[in-house]
Amino acid sequence: MQKVLILDLGGQCDLLIARRVRECHVFCEIHPAAMPLDKIRAFEPKGIILSGTPGGIGQIDPQIFQLGVPVLGIGLGCQTMIAALGGAVEPCSPIHGRTLTNLSEDAVLFAEMPPMTISWMDIDAQITALPDGFVATASTNNCPIAAFSCPERQLYGTQFRPESPHTEGGMGMLDRFLKSICGCVGDWRMENVVNDAVADIRRRVGDRRVLLALSGGVDSSVAAAVLSRAVGSRLTCIFVDHGMLRMDEGDQVEAYFSRMDVHFVRVNARERFQSALENVTDPTEKRRIIGEEFVKVFEDQAKKLGSIDFLAQGTIYPDILETGPGYADVIRSSREMGRLPGHIDFKELIEPLRLLFKEEVRELGRTMGLPAYLVDRQPFPGPGLAIRMMGNITPEKIRLLQAADHIVTQELEGSHLNRSIGQYFAVLTDTMTMGGYIVALRVVTTEDYLTAKWARLPYELLDKISTRLMTEVPGISRVTLDITNKPPASIEWE
Ligand code: XMP
Numbered sequence: 001m002q003k004v005l006i007l008d009l010g011g012q013c014d015l016l017i018a019r020r021v022r023e024c025h026v027f028c029e030i031h032p033a034a035m036p037l038d039k040i041r042a043f044e045p046k047g048i049i050l051s052g053t054p055g056g057i058g059q060i061d062p063q064i065f066q067l068g069v070p071v072l073g074i075g076l077g078c079q080t081m082i083a084a085l086g087g088a089v090e091p092c093s094p095i096h097g098r099t100l101t102n103l104s105e106d107a108v109l110f111a112e113m114p115p116m117t118i119s120w121m122d123i124d125a126q127i128t129a130l131p132d133g134f135v136a137t138a139s140t141n142n143c144p145i146a147a148f149s150c151p152e153r154q155l156y157g158t159q160f161r162p163e164s165p166h167t168e169g170g171m172g173m174l175d176r177f178l179k180s181i182c183g184c185v186g187d188w189r190m191e192n193v194v195n196d197a198v199a200d201i202r203r204r205v206g207d208r209r210v211l212l213a214l215s216g217g218v219d220s221s222v223a224a225a226v227l228s229r230a231v232g233s234r235l236t237c238i239f240v241d242h243g244m245l246r247m248d249e250g251d252q253v254e255a256y257f258s259r260m261d262v263h264f265v266r267v268n269a270r271e272r273f274q275s276a277l278e279n280v281t282d283p284t285e286k287r288r289i290i291g292e293e294f295v296k297v298f299e300d301q302a303k304k305l306g307s308i309d310f311l312a313q314g315t316i317y318p319d320i321l322e323t324g325p326g327y328a329d330v331i332r333s334s335r336e337m338g339r340l341p342g343h344i345d346f347k348e349l350i351e352p353l354r355l356l357f358k359e360e361v362r363e364l365g366r367t368m369g370l371p372a373y374l375v376d377r378q379p380f381p382g383p384g385l386a387i388r389m390m391g392n393i394t395p396e397k398i399r400l401l402q403a404a405d406h407i408v409t410q411e412l413e414g415s416h417l418n419r420s421i422g423q424y425f426a427v428l429t430d431t432m433t434m435g436g437y438i439v440a441l442r443v444v445t446t447e448d449y450l451t452a453k454w455a456r457l458p459y460e461l462l463d464k465i466s467t468r469l470m471t472e473v474p475g476i477s478r479v480t481l482d483i484t485n486k487p488p489a490s491i492e493w494e
Contacts, residue, residue: 004028005045010056020163025186047182052076054124070154078157088129107137113169119160190367201230208309214239216253219314222365228262236263243270244384247402283494290383311346387494391430401428422446436477452486
């Protein structure tokens with residue numbers, strides 16, 4: 001398989017570049033810029049993208065440029081390349097945002113871009129002298145060397161960010177680097193990803209058995225589909241229903257997976273979780289208890305199945321990438337429920353999705369024919385409704401919240417706004433008024449769940465939701481709207 005290597009000098013853009021490269025149907029991986037040379041050689045990249053933003057570490061082993069592999073430096077990456085090859089780079093006042101860029105006509109990278117183009121920059125250093133053999137290929141008013149090339153050595157750089165949606169023609173530029181310069185054919189497609197994953201699992205597993213903790217979320221559902229295609233009923237999926245799922249969710253998961261060619265086990269552990277959580281009001285405690293209880297239930301069930309050789313997990317690429325400050329925040333979720341290896345007796349771990357981004361996991365699921373309600377699900381926290389219910393957890397509060405959440409979900413889905421909205425749900429406060437509970441609507445738009453804005457929903461829709469909640473859910477006496485952004489708030493209330 002043709003692969004491109006993204007070397008990360010620090011900053012936040014490498015994830016976006018990786019996704020863009022894969023949108024060009026070229027597989028890529030992100031590694032730290034300090035990756036040893038022998039490892040880079042063993043990776044056999046068709047091309048290297050060296051990327052970083054201000055604040056990153058501008059250092060790279062110059063031998064990388066002797067490998068005979070095309071390199072594109074972006075932002076801090078292009079400055080680092082120039083410094084490593086004997087050119088000059090000097091600090092400048094930060095340039096951040098849209099800039100009008102004058103592109104030279106004959107550069108391969110810019111072949112189909114207009115001579116004057118809008119591009120996105122995020123730099124705090126200027127290139128003031130190029131090494132021998134390099135030519136400047138773009139400039140802006142305050143950045144005389146905004147791009148350069150050295151076609152003989154297949155080295156290229158841009159101070160602007162082609163992966164940014166604000167850069168006109170940026171995707172085309174990346175595509176030309178990958179296809180015309182690196183010689184990638186662009187054959188990384190989901191059908192091949194499925195076939196490769198299935199072949200790999202079959203080769204490793206042979207006629208042995210695999211165990212998977214299925215939550216019904218996107219990742220574990222898609223992992224189950226891939227594994228089921230590979231080993232059929234030698235895959236056992238354990239679905240722990242802790243009783244704090246959304247309305248009918250447990251039944252939906254069971255209905256779908258019990259029809260699949262897998263050994264599906266649903267453990268109804270509602271009462272066990274409820275007694276463990278009795279009178280617990282602290283959110284951290286709620287999370288801890290649910291996590292621990294989950295492992296115990298899973299372990300008990302696994303023991304009944306006898307010795308199993310493989311444990312499978314729906315780990316995805318952001319779970320294993322240690323890049324970009326704060327990123328771990330987004331993904332703490334799957335980890336919480338996924339800390340099984342230490343406890344369970346198994347020989348090997350299988351993670352069929354470990355190199356895929358979330359959107360790619362969804363696409364893989366679609367390719368495999370999984371229904372939209374499984375594949376397009378919004379994130380749902382492992383501890384479930386327990387952390388959307390302030391105060392203690394009671395069967396009555398769970399019932400109320402499930403009913404309220406169901407109405408919010410139905411109305412948002414019916415409005416077709418749901419595609420543009422990142423997450424929507426109801427929160428049950430612990431405050432009573434006029435004999436019933438106050439419910440809050442939490443509806444946010446977000447790209448990455450690190451930041452989020454409260455969604456501006458049409459008044460008519462808000463009115464309909466409020467009316468339905470008040471008339472259809474006895475026990476709810478008031479409906480409020482959460483208009484807090486993240487930061488400073490979080491998306492969840494607890
Ligand atoms: P916050 O509330 O931190 O949420 O802004 C960001 C994203 O993470 C999800 N989230 C969780 N997921 N276990 C999970 O599995 C948790 O304890 C948890 N807390 C937050 C949240 O739904 C949102 O998508």
